[in-house]
Amino acid sequence: MVKVLISDDLSPKAADIFRERGIDVDVKIGLSPEELIKIIGNYDGLAIRSATKVTPAVVEAATNLKVVGRAGIGVDNVNIEAASAKGVVVMNTPHGNSITTAEHAIAMMFAVSRQIPEANASTQAGKWEKSRFMGAELAGKTLGVVGCGNIGAIVADRGKGLKMKVVAFDPFLSPERAKDLGVEKVELDTLLARADFITLHVPLTDQTRGIINAEALAKTKKGVRVINCARGGLVVEDDLKAAMESGHVAGAAFDVFAVEPAKECVLFGLPNFVATPHLGASTHEAQELVALQVAEQISDYLLTGAVTNALNMPSLTAQEASKLEPYMVLSRQLGSFAGQLTRTGLKAIKIDYEGAVASLNCRPLTQTILASLLAPMMDSVNVVSAPVVARERNIDVTEAKHERDCDFQTLIRLTVTTEKGERSVAGTLFGGKRPRLVNIKGIEIEAELGKHMLYLTNEDSPGFIGALGMQLGEAGVNIATFHLGRSGPGQDAIALVELDSQLTPDQLKKVQNLAQCKQVAQLNF
Incomplete structure (x- = not known):
């Protein structure tokens, strides 16, 4: 019988789902790393939250493990590289926490606009400082949403319900999608200049790290308030402290910090700074939803081979995987290259497969290109979800196969159309396994990509x-x-x-x- 281990505190209903589907399940919470390594070889699946650390040592000992399912979005506690090398699928549940995290951002906005934490402490201390706590209304103000993916879109919708004017910065937000959401798409500098409240909903990447720094804060209007319920490190905390002390920034509310657990922070103790200990996903409803989702996903994979929200593999057979492996590396490089250079909204993506690659199953390659292209500015996108994300944002994706002869035995060409124009990048395999870029924007070049x-x-x-x-x-x-x-x-x-x-x-x-x-x-x- 297929066996699954639940090693973190999940809703009891998760275990019920496994049993209902004929899967043997053990619930063992609080295992030490040594204890987990000792028993993990007995299981086909592992269901976790954030406490269990799936290290290379754990993966090495997991002789029968086929899938790790993370109830929630973050997989910092899973060594995906080691899992991939061992053939272990890593899944998460990226959408289960969207509503509760968005609601927390709205709650933090209310708290900082009306100074609720400080007013509460003052009142319960026996004071009645009614004139001290002069707040700001949300209605009629401009809400600047940085990152308009799943969570950002919900925040934007709630902001509109509060009669706020919503502007959004997101390079991957199409004009059509912005219109559907009822938001105005703007560049980051425009958002900074116009927003009364700035809320962040982007992943922490090289492009977004420190996106709110001294230079960005200098472009904001006096009295702006900053909310971060996304990722620590998006805001340079020292720069925000200086802006708050000068009076330029009227308040800030953080659920995430550059260093966590945040026992110390330069922002602590500042007037009108609201802090919570990474509570964005902490509601009973969200915790139960992600537990049920991960149980269903693990069950589907173990029983039928269906893959949902996988972070390290597309849908393909084992025979196809060996043939596609070097092309997958090339596809990741092409997508990542184009994605890291994209600064404006995507309108269309075209992928041409020429020569030998055209005879293969190219769907996993297309998904890999999409995921790598979207990843630099979009949270939780993976090879499975990338096509859905593209459709939601009205990004036209086409692929074409040309088995005709070309300059190379095999070639993949990625053409990206943005609001500012069209550009392309093409790559091939030298010796059938070594990826090379051979053309960028119509200019021939031969380049191997390094770190x-x-x-x-x-x-x-x-x-x-x-x-x-x-x-x-x-x-x-x-x-x-x-x-x-x-x-x-x-x-x-x-x-x-x-x-x-x-x-x-x-x-x-x-x-x-x-x-x-x-x-x-x-x-x-």
Whole structure:
């Protein structure tokens, strides 16, 4: 009989679902790492929340394990790389906490606008400081939503219900989707300048880390209030403290912090700062919903092979997987490359498969490209959910197969259409297994992608490469590889430079200021 272990505190109804579907289930909560390693080999499935740590050692000992299901969205406690290497599917339940997290953000907005925590403490201390707590109405104010995915869209809807004007910044929010939500899509600088309340609903990535910093706060109107119920690290806490102490920011409410558990924080003790201990998903309804969802997902996979909300695999057979493996790597690189360079709303995505790859099952490749493309600015997207996310945002996705001869034995070309135009990137496999980029925006180039890449576009003129090398040398950053391409003498040129380490923001700005440099972006793979 198929066996599942529940090792964290889930609703009892989760165990009932497993039993109803003929799966043997054990509930053992509070196991030490050593205890888990000792018994995990007996189970086909593992259902967890955040307490259980699925480390490489646990995965190594899990000789029969086929699936790990996380009740909730975060999988920081699961080593996905180790699980993938062992063939263990990792699932989560990304939408079960959406409503409760959105409601918490709205509650925090009310709390900070009316100074409820401080007024409560004052009143219960026997004071009656009615004139001290002069609040601000929400009706008629502008709510700036940074990130308009599942949770952000719910917050926007609730804001409209409060008679607020809602503006949203989200590079992947199409004009059609914005219209459906009843929000005005704007650039980040416009949102900062117009919003009375700013609420964050984006994942923590290299692009979003510190998105609210001193520079961003300087662009906001005096008296703005900032709410963060998304991820710690989105706001530079020291910069926010300075803005609050100067009186420019009227208040802030945080459910998440750069370091958690947040026993200390520079924001603690500031007037009109509201803090909660990461309670966004902490309602009875949400906890039960994600428990039921993860039990159903694990059961479906173990009994029928159906995959839902998988983070590390698309739907495909074992035979197809071995053939597609190198193409999956190339697909991730193409999608991630385009996604990290996308700054405006996506309208359409076209994927052309040419040569040998056209004869394979390309659906998993398309899903992988979509997930990698959307991931830099979208929370919880994966190879399974990416097509649904694209449809929800009215992003037109097409794929075409061409078994005709091409310049390479096999080729994948990704063309992205945004509100500002169209661009493409193409890649192939050298030796049938080594991914290479061979064309960017119509310019031929041969580049292998490393962990830290610097992407530049520039005017093709003497001295640029030397100036770039000197700038990187002065920064103490070593060049690993250097790839060049150009459309023609004196025309547009592209450089892809692999670095041994990442540039700091100041170092990156100095590169941007080089003569002839049109664009520079730091990419990570």
